Amino acid sequence: MEVKEFTAASFYRFLDRKKLMGSKCKKCGALFLPPRPFCGQCLENEMEWFQFSGRGKLISYSVVRVGTTMYEEKGYGRDTPYCWGLVQLDEGPRISALLLGADLSRPDSITIGQSLEAIFPDKREEEGERNPVTFRLE
Amino acid sequence: MEVKEFTAASFYRFLDRKKLMGSKCKKCGALFLPPRPFCGQCLENEMEWFQFSGRGKLISYSVVRVGTTMYEEKGYGRDTPYCWGLVQLDEGPRISALLLGADLSRPDSITIGQSLEAIFPDKREEEGERNPVTFRLE
Amino acid sequence: MVRRAKKLTRGVAVIGAGMSHFGAFKEKDSRDLFVEAFQAVLGTVQKGIDPREIEAIYVGNLSSDCFEGQAHVAPIMAEWVGLNPRPATRTEDACASSGVALREGIIAVASGLYDIVLVGGVESMNKLTTARVTDILAAAADAIYEVSVGATFPSLYAQIATVHMDKYGTTEEQLMKVAIKNHDNGALNPKAHFTSSIRDLMNSRIARAKQKGQPIPSWTDEMEFLKDPSANPIVAWPIKLFDCSPITDGAACAILVAEDIARNFTDEPIHVIGTGQASDAQALHGRKDITSLTASKLAAEQAYEMAGVTPKDIQLAEVHDCFTIAEVVATEDLGFFKPGEGSRAAEEGKTARDGEKPINTSGGLKSKGHPVGATGVGQLVEVWEQMSGHAGQRQVARVNLALAHNVGASGSTVVVHIFERR
Amino acid sequence: MVRRAKKLTRGVAVIGAGMSHFGAFKEKDSRDLFVEAFQAVLGTVQKGIDPREIEAIYVGNLSSDCFEGQAHVAPIMAEWVGLNPRPATRTEDACASSGVALREGIIAVASGLYDIVLVGGVESMNKLTTARVTDILAAAADAIYEVSVGATFPSLYAQIATVHMDKYGTTEEQLMKVAIKNHDNGALNPKAHFTSSIRDLMNSRIARAKQKGQPIPSWTDEMEFLKDPSANPIVAWPIKLFDCSPITDGAACAILVAEDIARNFTDEPIHVIGTGQASDAQALHGRKDITSLTASKLAAEQAYEMAGVTPKDIQLAEVHDCFTIAEVVATEDLGFFKPGEGSRAAEEGKTARDGEKPINTSGGLKSKGHPVGATGVGQLVEVWEQMSGHAGQRQVARVNLALAHNVGASGSTVVVHIFERR
Numbered sequence A, B: 001m002e003v004k005e006f007t008a009a010s011f012y013r014f015l016d017r018k019k020l021m022g023s024k025c026k027k028c029g030a031l032f033l034p035p036r037p038f039c040g041q042c043l044e045n046e047m048e049w050f051q052f053s054g055r056g057k058l059i060s061y062s063v064v065r066v067g068t069t070m071y072e073e074k075g076y077g078r079d080t081p082y083c084w085g086l087v088q089l090d091e092g093p094r095i096s097a098l099l100l101g102a103d104l105s106r107p108d109s110i111t112i113g114q115s116l117e118a119i120f121p122d123k124r125e126e127e128g129e130r131n132p133v134t135f136r137l138e
Numbered sequence C, D: 001m002v003r004r005a006k007k008l009t010r011g012v013a014v015i016g017a018g019m020s021h022f023g024a025f026k027e028k029d030s031r032d033l034f035v036e037a038f039q040a041v042l043g044t045v046q047k048g049i050d051p052r053e054i055e056a057i058y059v060g061n062l063s064s065d066c067f068e069g070q071a072h073v074a075p076i077m078a079e080w081v082g083l084n085p086r087p088a089t090r091t092e093d094a095c096a097s098s099g100v101a102l103r104e105g106i107i108a109v110a111s112g113l114y115d116i117v118l119v120g121g122v123e124s125m126n127k128l129t130t131a132r133v134t135d136i137l138a139a140a141a142d143a144i145y146e147v148s149v150g151a152t153f154p155s156l157y158a159q160i161a162t163v164h165m166d167k168y169g170t171t172e173e174q175l176m177k178v179a180i181k182n183h184d185n186g187a188l189n190p191k192a193h194f195t196s197s198i199r200d201l202m203n204s205r206i207a208r209a210k211q212k213g214q215p216i217p218s219w220t221d222e223m224e225f226l227k228d229p230s231a232n233p234i235v236a237w238p239i240k241l242f243d244c245s246p247i248t249d250g251a252a253c254a255i256l257v258a259e260d261i262a263r264n265f266t267d268e269p270i271h272v273i274g275t276g277q278a279s280d281a282q283a284l285h286g287r288k289d290i291t292s293l294t295a296s297k298l299a300a301e302q303a304y305e306m307a308g309v310t311p312k313d314i315q316l317a318e319v320h321d322c323f324t325i326a327e328v329v330a331t332e333d334l335g336f337f338k339p340g341e342g343s344r345a346a347e348e349g350k351t352a353r354d355g356e357k358p359i360n361t362s363g364g365l366k367s368k369g370h371p372v373g374a375t376g377v378g379q380l381v382e383v384w385e386q387m388s389g390h391a392g393q394r395q396v397a398r399v400n401l402a403l404a405h406n407v408g409a410s411g412s413t414v415v416v417h418i419f420e421r422r
């Protein structure tokens, strides 16, 4: 399992191993999630892997009733909506995530600032498909 | 059946009615095949429909053994190649066409300058698909 | 390195701008729409122009390769309007594709390489199903990290809306007012996708129900109509159908010339006095704050600085209202209203045609339509018509200074232009 | 209107050019390839550059939306190399996409808007099957009237080949010589997709057959190998596998600056002294003659005129050899050889590294690889390395005047640039 390169392929392999991994600049300490090979802050390229705790808070969200074909094929739709949003990790960076555990019939019951935790569903996608980053509202 | 506009939709409808139709500039007489709404020669937009005889000569060709997905799905492939080429109509303009009637096992038996005639296979494509412009080597 | 004030080495003016009808035209291909826009622009040049004088063409287009299976559209557009062998270049920055084409055209004239350039944009989207269009548009977000979790464009702007609501108290009702205002404008625009006000739409549905003997809806005004989920269903909460711009086919064109020859073509050229462009993280999660588009602020700052004007001076603006929340945020980012006050400004009618700051008199993307690659130059068409006094029933009192604001995707590209009538 | 001699209002110079490895990298996305090219270009600037000084970025890309489901790539590239919020614009003219990005970068510096611009290109194609890639590339032809009759890119260039053969007597063997020459060059290019000569390929197949105890092929030289349909099968007669450039992933970058500040960065800037771009009918059937690309001739004419040089003066050229016939036609269209004599020139070794007119010393698209959106700037990388004396084993004697020729699709876009070392 090749996870040396700071690529999406590596990120999703780590995710399958239930690790939320980003990159950290060895020079300036900046954290990147998703990982990047090149520091956007000091413009150097000495990165190392950094594992995020998976704990964070909700920044924003939407309850989607007209999804992409990929999500419609997963069974989501007008009467079976899904929710995704932005999560700010305790370590600082933000990530987009599929959000579980909310009452989607009442979108305004979801509260910005709520705590969340990353969950790692067992791989059940088609071969070649990637599991999405997923968080659960606490 | 709407064929007023000088569009691809009109062109292919005419083709289904076994007519090879282009446009003719009322100002300068320039002929366009496929049809265009705007004269590329005098830059005016007074066009009328013009029916081509369907007779012409071969300008160039290729025998294709690795086709597009659409052509592979029609049954063409490495051992069942197809041939397409450029045809110069007697009236002047050129058009790309699927070419029938050649011995595709011997591509060099096809002669540039050979006479051709448009043929109009009965519509047998999937709904929504367009029959290709087709010529037969004589 | 010292930051230099950005300046073009040559002045650039617009001598004409025109567009095709915007709408759903399944029988037409991009090239047909572009010809229609080209013929329209030729008709707007006061003293006329021989199209052969045009030296180059820039075409904005988001994704004809996905929408129509046709990549490499620029030379086709050039050919179909009789402009081969002129250089023909496609620019793409999602929904800002033709705002960027406009900017590249300006830069090219300023460079001295050309004196006369055609800029345009085109998109043909309606041959596909809504589901496929949703997918293709989503590809303009971050396909690896946003689309993977289910992002669609309505749900991206919904993120912005939820935070704007949370931080500033913006309401769903305020956003509905934006839609009502833009439909009111679009109803006066003969080339708009929707040429009905929301009240007219409501009334025609009531009439249809009566005619068919169905239960008659009880809506007494547009707000009741928009609050009824059967009329205005949720797409991506809190974004509803009438918060979204439609899926539109269309094209738009404008002709740019070096300032020193502009009066050969018209006595009333519109001068490009400011241009700005900025980028941002593609994914919303890559940005510190999403109640505003940083790239809008930066692009506007560049354009204002080059033009030497302030937001207060702008008399009319076409802003990128792909969703109602986008218009609210844009009017804040452009400095027309303070952060968080855009929604109230809309509610109070400040952005209406007769308000203090008319926004999207064309109907905006919401009602005029949003053929994504054509949108940026489409905005210039409205600016042109308003500035040259040809906006018909939409005409605002004399406009000497106007702004166009074109956003790519959820704000990873923004282009702002400022135009002056002298 | 009098035709003015095209002239840029400011001089532009290249201060560095670098590329990622070209090859098949299924694990990498466009952004990863672009970062690799960006890091390479930074390393080529003699006196170093703080990347923060870069003011804008132009990215050529044919179709990441189809290849990777990712539209709007320009701001992603900017972000991934730390250049947000700089303006980031994608240009697309099929396989000339980054030749056009280079041209837009030159124009932008000349316009005075920027002093320092990054131009680049990227394409990631190998995540899809060859069949899907064939479809996506075909979309750069005329989707309505060419793809419908079965056009693929090899078969489009096959049309050109059959006419060139008919009119001038060009032979399949002559085209094979082009492939052999380009592989010989690519074998010396550590970043090339194929780093083996055709003879080495042949020998390794013979060795493998021996090892596996299979019948040993009787090829005694490359020509026998290439004439054997089991080794070199027909793709679209008369085009065979070894006439085609491969499906390649890769990226390339260059940094352009205003001439007057070039020496802050390097004592040996490469000056852009000519740029030309022209279009043609997208479909081959829209052209009068297909033994030559009219757009190549016109773009070259513009570039030669601006540069004030003739084809004879050019000491090295990277030309667009997506297929072997394309290189032959290019060397004629660029005026290096008379019409119909390009194939014989190749056969006689005139275009070899030690010939009178070295063509594609990089290995060309054929051997270096053809990540379509990166190809144009990729050509500049070879020009840069040769002109600055860093081409290693490929190095041609001192090169002071070089040309790059980048074709979009079957010739509906062509961009030509001429570079000078002073």
Ligand SMILES: [Zn+2]
Residues within 6 Å of the ligand: A025, A026, A027, A028, A029, A030, A039, A040, A041, A042, A043, A044
């Ligand atoms: Zn750092």
Ligand SMILES: [Zn+2]
Residues within 6 Å of the ligand: B025, B026, B027, B028, B029, B030, B039, B040, B041, B042, B043, B044
């Ligand atoms: Zn005419």
